[in-house]
Amino acid sequence: MIIARFLGPRVWILVGLILAAAVLVPLANLALPPGHPLHMPSYLVPLFGKYVTYALLALALDLVWGYVGILSLGHGAFFALGGYAMGMYLMRQIGSRGVYGNPILPDFMVFLNWKALPWYWSGFDAFWFAALMVMLVPGLLAFVFGFFAFRSRVTGVYLSIITQAMTYALLLAFFRNDMGFGGNNGLTDFKDILGFPIQAAATRAGLFSASCIALAIGVLLVGWITRSKLGKLMIAVRDAESRTRFIGWRPEDVKLFAFTVSAVMAGIAGALYVPQVGIINPSEFAPVNSIEVVVWAAVGGRGTLIGPILGALLVNYGKTVFTAIAPDSWLFVLGGLFVFVTLVLPRGIVGTIDHGWDAWRARRRSAAKEKGESGDGDGSILPHPAE
């Protein structure tokens, strides 16, 4: 209850911060001259944009892991599927500017001697269709997958392992040339998006802002869902699935809803990621990628709104720094992070601070009560949603 009172403004402060970044970063890049101390170099904009899409992905995972207790090791797959949908749109936008100058077929299809565009590529020349697919494909996969998995009560680590198997199967599938998604080279060499040249600083600034706005909407959506009655039900499923079922709810429906929404969010994150990094290839499906997302959420603090965002930003900033100074050491750091977080910081950074804060308040209140008159024993530490 304390948390509910406190989280109201917290969500809005977070959204405000994200939107401020959406405005300030492009301004610092475009409006300020290069010599200015606050000028943001152009190469940093897509890098930060990438972090923001990662944050959205981590938030999506947090919705299922932090609030419903489903540890998905396949969110990288939803992210990559969204990315591929966007990549297909971007490929079609190349038109006849490709190496082979074919107005219809992307370069790799000309190279593979394909004569016509496969049926599943049709429609991707329209942005609205691609945008729809960005949400529909991961959403549908998650819905079907979740429908079967949750209905037959596959839970816990079993679910984690089959989600990992899912992304592994997709990894193998997308490596195949005859899938029609560019094989192991993937989709790249994009020219423009919605008519704007993709390499231009202004387009990149725009993409950064779009990513921030998507993240802000994601925060509001997750905040709204988790604070609704449904959100309470989600937490109930996480903490005591059988009990929730016995009371008369259907945990599988709750899980399916969260899983599907989360996959759609991951897909959108992937779609925003691809134009900013300029490539999408099957390695995005690698099980390791999905599991890295888990560590972002774990480091920041799952079951909170700020946690996964903070975790994604911190870990990825650390990755950028470490791979720059000592490329070999990054896996040691990442591996150490996994161990450290699970052993020492199971609530994550935000979760630990929250917990400490709650404990401190509870102690102070019970001390105050003791001073006044002997209390009714309500001074115990309140459970945090992260538990």
Next chain:
Amino acid sequence: MMRLVRQFLVFLLIALILPIGAYAQSSDPAALIQSFGGKQSFDDTEAVVKKLAAAGDPQVARALNALSKGDLVYRKSDNQVFIASGRGTVDLFDPLTGTKVGEAASRDFSKVRVKNSIRRAVTDALGSLTLRSPDPNTRMAAAGTLFSTATPEAMKTLDAAIAAETVPAIKTKLEEARAAAVLKSDEPAAAKVEAVKTLAGKGDRETLAMIRGVAATSKDAQLKQAATTAAVSIENTIATWTILQNVWYGLSLGSVLLLAAIGLAITFGVMGVINMAHGEMVMLGAYTTFVVQELIRTHAPGLFEVSLAIALPLAFLVSGAVGLVMERCLIRFLYGRPLETLLATFGVSLILQQAVRTIFGPSNREVGNPDFMSGAFDIGLMSVTWNRLWIIVFALVVFVALLALLNKTALGLQMRAVTQNRKMAAAMGIRTPWVDAMTFALGSGIAGIAGVALSQIDNVSPNLGQGYIIDSFMVVVFGGVGNLWGTLVGAMSLGVVNKFLEPYAGAVLGKIVVLVLIILFIQKRPRGLFAQKGRFVDA
């Protein structure tokens, strides 16, 4: 003095008799070889080769080989034939026995000229000659070669060889070669029908092509009929063998999966601990093999044949020790929190991978196969490689040993007790933390042993483990958690299904299909093929 005299007399005798013998008995091989001497036409040379083949003495093979290589020379002065080697001053060898008889200047000698048709005649002659070799393996190989090269002319030689042959297997081969020769000849249709019947029993792809050719070109109705029937029967034989070969490949893959998964069946199946670093334990075992072989190569090359036997216990100890450290320092704090265990062990797997990459480099390391692991042999139409066979045997041995350990030893009893009811086991005086540590070390150690075996068939690289971890989990989940038999059946059936899907769907798509099938299977039976029943289900 006496010796010298005797030698001289013997020499004189030979010098006197030889020329006479040469003319008197033209089938004497030594004399025949001498008739290569002197200037003669290609046709003459070829005629001599044919005579040598007809004489059928395997000893002349040396001279014939020298002839086709162009090493057979004759002395210009007296037309005597030698095998020569070297330039300028050449070493001379007796063409029949191969003993060195002296040295001379090469300008005194001329080469016996050969052309391709003569070389072909030599090859044919050698083929029929080796049929009479005293070594059964040579005869077997010769019969095999003759099958594909048989000409109608070879029939007589084959008839003679069949009559003389005592080993039944070689006799069969010879008869098949003869049948092949008959089909190519102008023999009457009845003989050809007979030949087709003989060949139907052989039933490989080469024969099938031959018989199909007969069926297509033959004008005789009866022969056509016989050939068509035979072709169908051979097709069936081939199909059967293809299935058997697929089963074999499947069992081979299954044994690899079993090796990789069996340690996991202990840690995940028995203890319920998700060890994402399990693949890295396998990798450590493979690298232990590499290190052992490197040490042997530099310090004791003679021990290479037993390098795997040395590596096995070491790999068990290395991986087991790493597992023990992991359990004591990490996993024991996370019992009852499977998702956290998954994450922490994944972190460990990253660290181990990077550590190996830093120490040994990112590229594949070479691990050699000892002799008993290399090579292959044929069963029917199926090729069996020794390393795959040994790995299947090894996987089964490990499986049985583990089963015995779990069911017959005190540690196994304690392990099962702790798994079934931790509190009760503790109350009975079992040191449960110690049993946990030992179980985890055992599972990890077995993964290390698996690494030794896998180093023989897979690339030893830091990513070795990653390739197996998902498959291993699939096997354990498919087979049913906490059940070794389930792991065995799961591994073997996954292996076989995978290999049967491959020809239809391709290797990658086959794998995807299997993954999808498992995902669907888990929907139907979330607790695996051999699910635990009763009160342990939620334990």
